[in-house]
Amino acid sequence: xxxxxxxxxxxxxxxxxxxxxxxxxxxxxxxxxxxxxxxxxxxxxxxxxxxxxxxxxxxxxxxxxxxxxxxxxxxxxxxxxxxxxxxxxxxxxxxxxxxxxxxxxxxxxxxxxxxxxxxxxxxxxxxxxxxxxxxxxxxxxxxxxxxxxxxxxxxxxxxxxxxxxxxxxxxxxxxxxxxxxxxxxxxxxxxxxxxxxxxxxxxxxxxxxxxxxxxxxxxxxxxxxxxxxxxxxxxxxxxxxxxxxxxxxxxxxxxxxxxxxxxxxxxxxxxxxxxxxxxxxxxxxxxxxxxxxxxxxxxxxxxxxxxxxxxxxxxxxxxxxxxxxxxxxxxxxxxxxxxxxxxxxxxxxxxxxxxxxxxxxxxxxxxxxxxxxxxxxxxxxxx
Amino acid sequence: xxxxxxxxxxxxxxxxxxxxxxxxxxxxxxxxxxxxxxxxxxxxxxxxxxxxxxxxxxxxxxxxxxxxxxxxxxxxxxxxxxxxxxxxxxxxxxxxxxxxxxxxxxxxxxxxxxxxxxxxxxxxxxxxxxxxxxxxxxxxxxxxxxxxxxxxxxxxxxxxxxxxxxxxxxxxxxxxxxxxxxxxxxxxxxxxxxxxxxxxxxxxxxxxxxxxxxxxxxxxxxxxxxxxxxxxxxxxxxxxxxxxxxxxxxxxxxxxxxxxxxxxxxxxxxxxxxxxxxxxxxxxxxxxxxxxxxxxxxxxxxxxxxxxxxxxxxxxxxxxxxxxxxxx
Amino acid sequence: xxxxxxxxxxxxxxxxxxxxxxxxxxxxxxxxxxxxxxxxxxxxxxxxxxxxxxxxxxxxxxxxxxxxxxxxxxxxxxxxxxxxxxxxxxxxxxxxxxxxxxxxxxxxxxxxxxxxxxxxxxxxxxxxxxxxxxxxxxxxxxxxxxxxxxxxxxxxxxxxxxxxxxxxxxxxxxxxxxxxxxxxxxxxxxxxxxxxxxxxxxxxxxxxxxxxxxxxxxxxxxxxxxxxxxxxxxxxxxxxxxxxxxxxxxxxxxxxxxxxxxxxxxx
Numbered sequence: 004x005x006x007x008x009x010x011x012x013x014x015x016x017x018x019x020x021x022x023x024x025x026x027x028x029x030x031x032x033x034x035x036x037x038x039x040x041x042x043x044x045x046x047x048x049x050x051x052x053x054x055x056x057x058x059x060x061x062x063x064x065x066x067x068x069x070x071x072x073x074x075x076x077x078x079x080x081x082x083x084x085x086x087x088x089x090x091x092x093x094x095x096x097x098x099x100x101x102x103x104x105x106x107x108x109x110x111x112x113x114x115x116x117x118x119x120x121x122x123x124x125x126x127x128x129x130x131x132x133x134x135x136x137x138x139x140x141x142x143x144x145x146x147x148x149x150x151x152x153x154x155x156x157x158x159x160x161x162x163x164x165x166x167x168x169x170x171x172x173x174x175x176x177x178x179x180x181x182x183x184x185x186x187x188x189x190x191x192x193x194x195x196x197x198x199x200x201x202x203x204x205x206x207x208x209x210x211x212x213x214x215x216x217x218x219x220x221x222x223x224x225x226x227x228x229x230x231x232x233x234x235x236x237x238x239x240x241x242x243x244x245x246x247x248x249x250x251x252x253x254x255x256x257x258x259x260x261x262x263x264x265x266x267x268x269x270x271x272x273x274x275x276x277x278x279x280x281x282x283x284x285x286x287x288x289x290x291x292x293x294x295x296x297x298x299x300x301x302x303x304x305x306x307x308x309x310x311x312x313x314x315x316x317x318x319x320x321x322x323x324x325x326x327x328x329x330x331x332x333x334x335x336x337x338x339x340x341x342x343x344x345x346x347x348x349x350x351x352x353x354x355x356x357x358x359x360x361x362x363x364x365x366x367x368x369x370x371x372x373x374x375x376x377x378x379x380x381x382x383x384x385x386x
Numbered sequence: 387x388x389x390x391x392x393x394x395x396x397x398x399x400x401x402x403x404x405x406x407x408x409x410x411x412x413x414x415x416x417x418x419x420x421x422x423x424x425x426x427x428x429x430x431x432x433x434x435x436x437x438x439x440x441x442x443x444x445x446x447x448x449x450x451x452x453x454x455x456x457x458x459x460x461x462x463x464x465x466x467x468x469x470x471x472x473x474x475x476x477x478x479x480x481x482x483x484x485x486x487x488x489x490x491x492x493x494x495x496x497x498x499x500x501x502x503x504x505x506x507x508x509x510x511x512x513x514x515x516x517x518x519x520x521x522x523x524x525x526x527x528x529x530x531x532x533x534x535x536x537x538x539x540x541x542x543x544x545x546x547x548x549x550x551x552x553x554x555x556x557x558x559x560x561x562x563x564x565x566x567x568x569x570x571x572x573x574x575x576x577x578x579x580x581x582x583x584x585x586x587x588x589x590x591x592x593x594x595x596x597x598x599x600x601x602x603x604x605x606x607x608x609x610x611x612x613x614x615x616x617x618x619x620x621x622x623x624x625x626x627x628x629x630x631x632x633x634x635x636x637x638x639x640x641x642x643x644x645x646x647x648x649x650x651x652x653x654x655x656x657x658x659x660x661x662x663x664x665x666x667x668x669x670x671x672x673x674x675x676x677x678x679x680x681x682x683x684x685x686x687x688x689x690x691x692x693x694x695x696x697x698x699x700x701x702x703x704x705x706x707x708x709x710x711x712x713x714x
Numbered sequence: 715x716x717x718x719x720x721x722x723x724x725x726x727x728x729x730x731x732x733x734x735x736x737x738x739x740x741x742x743x744x745x746x747x748x749x750x751x752x753x754x755x756x757x758x759x760x761x762x763x764x765x766x767x768x769x770x771x772x773x774x775x776x777x778x779x780x781x782x783x784x785x786x787x788x789x790x791x792x793x794x795x796x797x798x799x800x801x802x803x804x805x806x807x808x809x810x811x812x813x814x815x816x817x818x819x820x821x822x823x824x825x826x827x828x829x830x831x832x833x834x835x836x837x838x839x840x841x842x843x844x845x846x847x848x849x850x851x852x853x854x855x856x857x858x859x860x861x862x863x864x865x866x867x868x869x870x871x872x873x874x875x876x877x878x879x880x881x882x883x884x885x886x887x888x889x890x891x892x893x894x895x896x897x898x899x900x901x902x903x904x905x906x907x908x909x910x911x912x913x914x915x916x917x918x919x920x921x922x923x924x925x926x927x928x929x930x931x932x933x934x935x936x937x938x939x940x941x942x943x944x945x946x947x948x949x950x951x952x953x954x955x956x957x958x959x960x961x962x963x964x965x966x967x968x969x970x971x972x973x974x975x976x977x978x979x980x981x
Contacts, residue, residue: 012785016792016910024904054907067907077907271664398878459885462846462856488878492858492894495843498812499850504940505812507841510979521944526839531731531740533839534945549979573855576871576888584881597980621981654980675980677970678955693973694955695966705967 014076017069021077024053025084033085036210037355042166042202043088043210050092051122055081059096059103059245064111065119066099071245072307075252079300082256086359087210089253091124093246094162094211098125100242101171101187105230114189114227118169126167128158128190128216129239135160136372138173138239139182143218145174152176152188152228154196154221162366164214165202168192172218173239176232185235189227196221207358243368244320248306251323254331254363255299261331261338261356262292268342279341288337295330302326318380325373328363335360387518389420392476393446394428394469394484394493397437398460399582404552405485409545410444411553412512413483420514423479426450427560428472430465432458438562445556450475454567460489463574464567466496471565473501478540481520483512486544494542503540510549530672592641595624597654598673600643602628602666604659604680604699608636613703614658620710626650628660644669658699662687679703715867716771716826717761719795720818720848721754723747723779723786724838731948738943747782753833754786755793756898760863761831762794763899768865770828772796776821778814779803784918791913792905798918799825801926810939811843818844819851819933820926827852830892834859845894851933855887858894865889 010018028050032043050056058074060066069077074096082089102114118125134140143156154174164170170190177184190197200215230238266289269280279285302323309316335357339346346353364370391413395406410427417423427446429438434453442449452468473480482497484490486508498505506522513521520541523534537543592598599621601614611631618625626643627636643650644666651672658679660666667690670676678691679699688694695702725731725740726748734741764770775790777783778801787798801817803809809817822830830852835842849856861882862875873886877896905913927937958973960966974981 012788013910013914016785016788016905016913017907020792020905020907020910052906053904054909058907062908062911067911069907271668403879461887462858463849466846466850488859488876491842492846492856494846495812495815496846496850496856498843499815499847499934502934502940504810505841505843506941507843524840526946527725527731527740527837530948532947532949533943534947535941536944538940538942548975548981551976571853573849573853576855577857577885578887579883579885581884582878582881583875583884654974654978675974675978677974688955688957691955692978693970694957695970696957697963697966701963702966705963706971709964709967709971 021080029084064115070311075307079252079256082253087208097127124167126164128172143174154218158216165212182236187229187235247320247324250367251303251327254327258331258334261335265338265341299327331360388423390423405547408550409483412550430468442560449562459579461577481541504537507544597623598652600626602660603630715828717829720832722836723783755902759902760898791916792910811841815847849892856892859896
């Protein structure tokens with residue numbers, strides 16, 4: 004009996020805990036944070052106290068040390084309540100994963116332990132105004148100067164930057180070497196020369212904060228370099244490998260919320276003498292929606308399981324992220340349609356879900372890049 | 387078949403609780419259904435002469451009293467021992483009825499553990515089966531289901547207050563017999579009550595209240611909304627409001643009931659001047675009993691209500707408040 | 715000084731119920747079970763407060779039920795309870811609260827138990843019988859509807875508040891005792907993820923029901939339930955409002971109140 008489609012009792016407990024936290028702490032504040040663009044620090048703090056904030060960091064350093072499947076189960080539950088809050092929890096993993104992948108034991112001890120022992124937010128600084136998908140063309144420079152590196156450049160659209168105390172920054176030590184010059188650094192926020200831009204006003208996921216990081220002559224000790232010079236690109240890609248599937252889980256959570264709202268509404272709203280769910284036009288939509296959400300979840304579990312088994316899962320995680328984010332958009336769009344005029348009103352919860360879903364197609368590797376990766380990996384099998 | 391029924395009255399605080407009279411009336415009805423038996427009232431406490439006087443006129447054929455200094459304060463183990471003294475005097479087949487007050491609920495299962503038998507708490511209906519067995523009906527799962535329990539041996543039942551009618555014709559002049567308490571086991575000793583703090587007048591929390599009364603657009607003004615609050619006061623109910631009331635600024639958001647407000651599931655929900663838009667219904671459709679008062683006979687709320695009044699909330703409200711204030 | 719908390723694994727209050735084929739209980743298929751009965755959660759929290767604030771020793775949890783009840787006990791371990799015990803009932807076992815109390819008494823007699831704590835009632839049967847019955851079977855004082863609890867180790871007494879109709883009583887009594895909790899002082903803590911993971915390593919003992927029944931001796935009531943559920947029913951779906959009519963508002967009001975009192979029995 005190899006495949007088991009049931010969660011283990013322990014996974015169910017983790018799921019139940021996340022579900023309760025989402026329902027009791029996150030959901031009641033979701034609409035307000037969206038409307039007023041509030042970053043709910045108290046919710047993130049509570050999440051930190053409960054171990055939701057540093058799920059990827061091993062317990063030895065004060066994190067929760069969960070496998071990828073458990074992280075996905077939890078992120079889906081959190082995203083069900085609010086996508087913006089869920090991504091904030093997820094981005095702490097994104098920010099610290101480079102340290103876990105490439106950090107020395109000394110670096111892990113020195114950096115991760117204090118990070119986990121008090122409430123800290125981290126941010127992953129890769130994207131620049133001049134390049135998102137085209138990572139190799141990044142322009143932030145790192146110039147060696149004795150025992151330090153001096154960083155200059157600008158990162159933008161960095162989730163959690165406005166509230167982060169720690170950044171992992173990717174800069175090039177030699178532009179001529181393209182991606183082979185990229186190097187990873189850990190940069191504390193309070194380093195002189197670091198300026199963080201304002202919290203950008205976004206279409207959705209407004210409970211998360213997004214901003215620029217400007218680096219002007221920022222002196223970073225060489226002891227904060229992760230791995231060797233030129234290994235940064237590999238570290239960044241390996242990091243994104245680990246967060247791609249959880250983003251799929253996040254999109255699935257948003258889609259599930261939209262489906263639940265639409266299905267319940269279909270039973271209560273009547274037209275032409277019966278609940279609208281009994282009309283074929285709506286029934287067809289709901290049938291399509293549940294197929295998509297169900298498939299997205301199964302893809303997520305499969306990709307996460309592979310990674311936890313130590314298997315290469317580049318193709319499967321790309322499929323997951325691409326599919327889940329695309330269907331999230333479609334499911335949310337249909338949900339609004341099912342609500343009709345009410346769906347368009349901000350008083351109703353569904354239009355926010357569409358606005359939250361959109362970003363999942365863009366960040367963590369835009370879906371166009373995902374498709375290139377998928378095609379490339381697919382064709383490898385026939386070569 | 388016969389059935390003897392012992393009714394343990396609740397006079398905690400010095401006054402005979404109405405639910406004790408309900409239990410006495412039900413006891414008489416049960417004996418009638420069983421085809422014979424005696425109704426015995428059992429009083430436990432201290433300084434009970436006045437209460438005994440009241441109870442003996444309320445219909446039992448006999449009143450037994452355990453009146454002892456050691457029973458001044460309610461200690462469940464001591465009261466159970468006292469109840470045992472009473473039980474020894476009433477032959478089987480025996481049912482024991484107790485009001486489902488905090489005292490009654492606490493006492494029932496302790497008695498059962500001492501003397502053997504069976505328990506049903508918060509019964510809303512009691513009957514006697516063909517073989518003389520006692521059967522109790524009660525609500526379970528937060529009122530979402532009903533179970534019917536067959537009880538073996540001495541059937542100890544606590545009665546939900548207000549679920550059983552008091553027989554106005556019940557009267558009599560029963561003999562009163564005092565019984566000694568005897569020794570108390572160690573578990574029944576050492577309890578000391580220092581003070582009682584009254585909390586009457588607190589507004590019940592909307593989501594935990596048993597009864598909620600709400601007002602909507604049909605209340606016409608913020609001033610008129612006071613009528614809803616007056617009714618709530620005499621009913622011991624919490625007060626809710628529909629979206630329209632909140633949007634008009636008549637009452638604070640914390641009182642809103644409905645999809646974007648609070649979801650509630652009280653035993654009784656009365657909506658005054660609320661049309662029943664789906665957003666409101668979503669917040670209340672788990673209520674056990676829904677009553678709607680609205681001028682518009684086509685108001686959607688009548689589809690989900692159990693009882694409806696097609697009329698002006700502004701006249702029905704004061705009429706109900708008055709009617710309920712007249713209760714003893 | 716040690717604490718024992720009794721918990722029950724019950725269906726989630728929001729889960730849909732269906733009547734089982736027997737007509738005597740709910741169909742457990744498809745029912746979502748909550749991790750812990752709400753009152754039990756508050757009780758576990760209160761027990762942990764005894765340990766943390768008042769330096770009691772170990773807190774142990776006990777449950778009686780089918781194998782799925784293990785989940786509920788794991789949740790108590792995740793909250794911080796030290797050890798859990800499940801009296802496992804085979805499928806098809808019928809219990810009633812009095813029998814459960816006797817089972818608990820047999821098991822608890824063999825544990826250190828300075829305080830035995832139970833929740834006011836279970837969310838499913840809402841019987842509220844175990845607290846007092848367990849006190850009697852253990853021959854200990856029992857205190858119910860407790861809303862506040864302060865132990866004094868030196869005098870071996872508890873200072874408590876208990877909820878009454880229209881008020882609260884401030885009282886004290888000796889322990890060892892059984893406490894049935896109406897409300898705790900703090901909101902139940904959410905188990906942290908690390909604690910959920912650690913809970914897997916804490917001891918969870920399983921005792922077969924038959925073993926406990928064989929030790930029951932001659933407790934009043936014996937090894938079988940004394941009440942049996944003759945039927946379990948869900949209310950029929952709403953049929954539309956019964957309109958109350960009258961010539962005057964007063965007449966309508968009287969009629970409505972009467973219907974609510976005598977027919978619906980909600981007043």
